[in-house]
Amino acid sequence: MIASPDLKLMADDTARAYRRAGFEVHTAAFRYGFPLAQVARDGGGVDVDVSVQTEIDRDALFDRVLPHQALVGAADAPHVLGFPYILPPGARLEALLRGSGEVGPVRLTLEGVKLYTQPYTRAVILPDVPELEAA
């Protein structure tokens, strides 16, 4: 028996369940790696538990260091994303800042729109494709 077909079957069925619930779904095989763990023993030679952690749900918009003007533009010409990037409640963001020899504080601000929903939800729902207006 080949085990790998189950991966596709389960993925297809899961995606189908989300679509029945009204979600648009895109699936892609992916891996999350844990850091290397070193097996440990206590002073008496007894194995002890070693905890390693990984993170999921991390996404990157720009995964390489770029000139800051290319990412943020300027005060009178801010860079606006071509499509909204929606962050659920409690999302955390990390920015990597790398200096070019200048000394001084850097203030980075995200500008956007806050959505208040009733009922409360953490679901991320992308904008629908609008229909054309009748002539």
Added chain:
Amino acid sequence: MILSTPYLHVQAIRRRYRDEGRPTIAKPAGYNITLNLPNGAVGTTVENNVPIDSDSDFIWLSTYYYVQDDPWDPEVRGNGEVTGDVGERNISIQILSSGRTLSNPREIYPAPFDWGAQAFGGNDTGSEMQDGPTVNEGEFGILRCYLPEPIVVKGGDRISATIRIVQAAAPLGHLLLLSGVRLFTRGG
């Protein structure tokens, strides 16, 4: 009044994909092309290209063009400055699968891609942006130009950029950031 914005263009493209039986998920993204010159001598030409992720098409909306004295390397702390006149140069960007080429106005071929139309000039550190010179003149740190119409680049394609020095200039580091939206499709 007809409102035309990059976002509306993206939605119109998504509508076309949907009508073709390929609903999409969209995500803002960008692709970088580094053009580091070995020297600023007249005639010096450098080409580089970037692959488009095969799992999504790319809607190319705008281009940032960044210049600095030192060669650009994100892993090396550069000076981030342009300390002299940049000098005239020609830049072309080509989509390899179709051969479609976009060029700055000084190039031979007429192009719908006008670097100067919506250029933002900068001072020599590039930290402030103000209406100012075109790509061929004066000092600036960065330009941003929106394409008159977005260009859809198919997943797996490659985008190539070439820079050629027309007038001797000192800056060696040139970076193009093609900014836009990735379209992930299912089916079709």
